Amino acid sequence: MFGFGKNKTGGSPPPAPIETAPAPAATEPAVTPAPRGPTPDEALQQLRDGNAAFLRGENNLGHVKANDLDDLQGGQNPIATIVGCADSRTPPTILFNQGFGRLFSIRVAGNTVDRRGLSSIVYAVKHLKCPLVVVMGHTGCGAVAAAESIVDGAALDPSLEEMIVPIIPPVLAARAGNGSPVEENARWVARKLATADASLADAVEAGTLKIVAAVKQMHSGEVKFLDA
Ligand SMILES: [Zn+2]
Numbered sequence: 001m002f003g004f005g006k007n008k009t010g011g012s013p014p015p016a017p018i019e020t021a022p023a024p025a026a027t028e029p030a031v032t033p034a035p036r037g038p039t040p041d042e043a044l045q046q047l048r049d050g051n052a053a054f055l056r057g058e059n060n061l062g063h064v065k066a067n068d069l070d071d072l073q074g075g076q077n078p079i080a081t082i083v084g085c086a087d088s089r090t091p092p093t094i095l096f097n098q099g100f101g102r103l104f105s106i107r108v109a110g111n112t113v114d115r116r117g118l119s120s121i122v123y124a125v126k127h128l129k130c131p132l133v134v135v136m137g138h139t140g141c142g143a144v145a146a147a148e149s150i151v152d153g154a155a156l157d158p159s160l161e162e163m164i165v166p167i168i169p170p171v172l173a174a175r176a177g178n179g180s181p182v183e184e185n186a187r188w189v190a191r192k193l194a195t196a197d198a199s200l201a202d203a204v205e206a207g208t209l210k211i212v213a214a215v216k217q218m219h220s221g222e223v224k225f226l227d228a
Contacts, residue, residue, distance in 0.1 A: 037077050037079065037129055037130075037131060038079055038131060039131060040131045040132050040207070040208070040209060040210035041210070042131075043079040043080050043131050043132040043210075044080075044132055044210065044212065044225070044228060046079055046080075046098075047079075047080055047096050047098075047132075047134065047223070048225070050095075050096040050097035050098055051095055051096055051097070051221075051222065051223045053097045054094065054095055054096070054097045054221060055220070055221060055222060058097070059097070060097055061093065061094075061097055061098060061099040062098065062099035062100075062102070063099035063100035063101060063102075064099045064100065068099065068100055069100060071101075072100055072101045076101050076104075076128060077101070077128060077129065077130075078101065078102055078103055078104040078124065078128060078130050079098070079102055079103070079130070079131070079132065080096075080102075080103055080104070080130065080131075080132040080133070080134055081103075081104040081105070081106065081121055081124045081125070081130050081132070081133045081134070082096075082103050082104070082105045082106070082107075082133075082134050082136055083106050083107075083111050083113055083117070083121070083133065083134065083135045083136065083189060083193075084105060084106070084107045084111055084136045085107065085108070085109055085110060085111045085136070085137060085138055085141055085143065086107045086108055086109045087109070087138060087141065087142070089138070089218065090107075090136070090138045090216050092105050092107075092136065093105075095216060095221060095223055096223070104120075104124040104128065104130055106120050106121065108163070109142070109143040109163050110141065110143030110144060110147070110163055110164070110166070110167050110185065111135055111136060111137050111141075111143075111185070111186065111189060112163075112166040112167060112185075112189055113189055113192070113193065113196075114162075114166075118193070118196055118197060121133060121193065121197075121200070122197050122199055122200060125199065125200060125203055125209055126199050126203075129208075130209075131208060131209055131210070132209070132210050132211075132212070133190075133193060133200075133209065133210070133211040133212070134212055134213075134214050134225075135186045135187075135189045135190040135193070135211070135212070135213045135214065136186065136213075136214045136215070136216055136223065137182045137183065137185055137186035137213075137214070137215050137216070138182065138215060138216040138217075138218055139182055139215060139216070139217055139218045139219075140218040141182055141185075143163055143164065143167060144167055144171065144181050144182050144185055146160065146163070146164050146167075147164050147165075147167035147168050147171045147181070147185075148171050148181055150164060150168060151168060151171050151172060151175070167181075167185055169188065170184040170185040170187075170188035170189075171184070171185070173188065180215075182215055183213070183215055183226055186213035186214060186215055186226065187213045187226060187227070189213070190211050190212060190213040193211050194211050210228070212225055212226070212227070212228040213225075213226040213227065213228075214226060214228075
């Protein structure tokens with residue numbers, strides 16, 4: 001298929017290939033080394049700054065249009081992985097004023113993490129070199145309220161079991177300590193993540209990763225970072 005053998009005349013060896021026209025310009029974008037990403041603390045500050053800008057009514061998301069994706073064809077280097085609630089009022093991109101390529105998001109009602117979620121987080125940390133994981137709950141979370149109602153004796157809807165059951169231990173812990181179930185749930189998931197996979201534990205130990213808990217205030221949109 002490459003023309004081998006077509007030049008065999010009289011048993012002489014095929015002529016050496018002749019350089020003709022220069023090769024057409026590559027259509028694939030050049031792959032350039034990824035710039036150094038932010039440290040965990042720098043990434044956290046960028047999220048704080050982005051949320052502060054959101055609260056001031058500024059929209060500086062950056063990359064938000066289809067054309068902007070051209071700049072991101074070489075890969076992604078998200079500054080943070082957000083483990084958030086599926087609640088339609090808690091989109092990390094908007095709350096943190098970050099456009100395409102900035103946030104790697106895993107969103108499940110109640111911001112818990114199952115095995116698939118954990119693999120996604122490990123992928124972001126290990127392969128995308130993401131320096132920060134934020135477990136972000138929110139006030140007025142229906143999933144946490146559902147877990148509280150089970151603790152209070154309501155019947156468990158089997159269809160919602162996978163969503164609710166993981167939230168029951170932090171609800172019990174919050175009640176034992178008179179804490180906020182939403183805050184305790186976010187802290188609980190963050191603590192679990194820190195030891196859920198060796199690669200995450202190693203990155204935390206090495207200082208290349210921080211895992212923090214946060215709560216988005218439903219009414220104001222402020223994201224309050226807990227213990228960070
Ligand atoms: Zn929620």
